[in-house]
Amino acid sequence: xxxxxxxxxxxxxxxxxxxxxxxxxxxxxxxxxxxxxxxxxxxxxxxxxxxxxxxxxxxxxxxxxxxxxxxxxxxxxxxxxxxxxxxxxxxxxxxxxxxxxxxxxxxxxxxxxxxxxxxxxxxxxxxxxxxxxxxxxxxxxxxxxxxxxxxxxxxxxxxxxxxxxxxxxxxxxxxxxxxxxxxxxxxxxxxxxxxxxxxxxxxxxxxxxxxxxxxxxxxxxxxxxxxxxxxxxxxxxxxxxxxxxxxxxxxxxxxxxxxxxxxxxxxxxxxxxxxxxxxxxxxxxxxxxxxxxxxxxxxxxxxxxxxxxxxxxxxxxxxxxxxxx
Numbered sequence: 001x002x003x004x005x006x007x008x009x010x011x012x013x014x015x016x017x018x019x020x021x022x023x024x025x026x027x028x029x030x031x032x033x034x035x036x037x038x039x040x041x042x043x044x045x046x047x048x049x050x051x052x053x054x055x056x057x058x059x060x061x062x063x064x065x066x067x068x069x070x071x072x073x074x075x076x077x078x079x080x081x082x083x084x085x086x087x088x089x090x091x092x093x094x095x096x097x098x099x100x101x102x103x104x105x106x107x108x109x110x111x112x113x114x115x116x117x118x119x120x121x122x123x124x125x126x127x128x129x130x131x132x133x134x135x136x137x138x139x140x141x142x143x144x145x146x147x148x149x150x151x152x153x154x155x156x157x158x159x160x161x162x163x164x165x166x167x168x169x170x171x172x173x174x175x176x177x178x179x180x181x182x183x184x185x186x187x188x189x190x191x192x193x194x195x196x197x198x199x200x201x202x203x204x205x206x207x208x209x210x211x212x213x214x215x216x217x218x219x220x221x222x223x224x225x226x227x228x229x230x231x232x233x234x235x236x237x238x239x240x241x242x243x244x245x246x247x248x249x250x251x252x253x254x255x256x257x258x259x260x261x262x263x264x265x266x267x268x269x270x271x272x273x274x275x276x277x278x279x280x281x282x283x284x285x286x287x288x289x290x291x292x293x294x295x296x297x298x299x300x301x302x303x304x305x306x307x308x309x310x311x312x313x314x315x316x317x318x319x320x321x322x323x324x325x
Contacts, residue, residue: 063089064105070137077133081121093126095119101126109283110134112145127176134286142286147173147279153240154249156262163265165190165275166233173282180278189276194230201229204273212263219257236261 065088066074074091075083081100084092090113093100100118104111110130117123134140149160149172161171168175169191174183193201202213220236227235240261243254268274 061106061108064107065089066091066105070105073136074133077129077136095121101130103130105137105140108139109142109144110137110140112143115145123172124176131284131286140286143178143284145173145178145282147171147178147277147282149173153261154244154255154258156258158262158265159269161277161279162269162275163233163237163261165277166194166268167230167237169194169230171277177284178282179284180280180282182278186276186278193275195228197225198223198227198229198232199225205267205271209267212260212267215256215260216264219253219260 064070066085071083071085078093078100080095082092082094084094086092089104090102091104092102095118098118099114099116100121101112101116102114104113110133112130115123115126130143134143147161150157151160151163152158161173164171164175170187180186202216205213220232220239222235223232236257240254240257243251243257247254249255249258
C-alpha cells in the first residue's frame with residue numbers, strides 16, 4: 001500500500017512539473033462548461049473570434065494593376081519611350097534599351113522606385129512627367145520615392161544628396177519638392193553646419209582622417225578663417241569642374257581632386273556630427289483644385305516599403321511582362 005502512494009506521489013509531481021513548463025511557453029484559455037451552463041452555439045467560443053496581434057495585421061495598401069485607360073495615359077505622357085510591365089504592377093520606362101524609370105501605382109499615390117537619365121531625357125524631365133501622370137490618374141494625392149542619387153566624377157561615385165546639401169543647403173530632390181516629414185528640422189541642423197567656418201568643421205573630423213585633411217589642404221588651399229563649409233565645397237566643386245573641362249579626367253591632378261572629394265563626402269556621411277538627411281519616403285504632394293490635399297502622415301509612413309524584403313520577393317517571382325510601344 002505504501003508503495004502505491006509513493007508511485008502516485010511521483011506521478012503527480014511529474015505531471016505538475018510538465019504543466020508548469022508548458023505554461024511558460026504558451027498560455028491558452030480553455031472553455032470548460034459548468035454543469036448549469038445552457039450550451040448553445042452562442043456560448044461556445046469560435047475560432048473565428050480569435051484576433052491576430054496588431055503587429056501581424058496585413059493592412060498595407062496593395063498596388064493597383066493598371067487598366068487599359070491608365071496604360072494609355074502612361075504611353076501618352078511618356079511618349080517616345082518603351083513601356084514594359086512586369087509582375088502585373090511594376091511599370092518600366094526605357095528609351096533605346098536604357099532604363100529611365102521604374103514605378104508602381106498605389107490607390108492614393110505613385111511610388112518611383114528608380115529614376116535615371118536616359119537618352120536625351122533628364123531626371124528633371126522625368127519628374128515633371130510624373131507630376132503630370134499623378135494629376136491625370138484619379139485619387140493620386142502624392143508621389144513618393146527614396147533618394148539614392150549619385151554622380152560620377154572621373155570614375156569616382158559621389159553621393160549627390162550630401163554634395164547638394166553642402167553646397168546649396170538642400171538635396172536635389174528637396175529642390176524639386178520631395179521632402180520628408182522632418183524636413184524643417186533637417187534644414188535647421190544643416191543650415192547651422194554649412195554656415196559654420198570650414199576650419200571648425202574640419203577639426204571635428206576624427207584624427208584617423210588626418211591624411212585626408214592634409215591632402216585637401218594641399219589640393220584646395222584657398223581658404224580663410226571666414227570661409228564657411230558651404231563656401232569651401234562650392235569652391236572645391238567649381239575647381240574640379242574647371243579641371244575636368246580644361247584638362248580632362250586623364251589628368252593626374254584632376255583624378256586626385258575627384259578621389260579626395262569622394263573620400264571626404266564618405267567621411268562626412270559617417271560622422272556623428274554631420275548633416276541630417278532622411279533618404280527614405282520623400283514625398284511631393286499633388287495639387288487638387290489649386291490646393292494641397294491634406295493627408296495622414298502616419299498612413300503615408302505605413303506605405304513605405306522595405307527594400308530588402310522587396311528585392312528578395314522579386315527574385316522568387318516569375319517575370320511575367322507585357323510590352324507597350
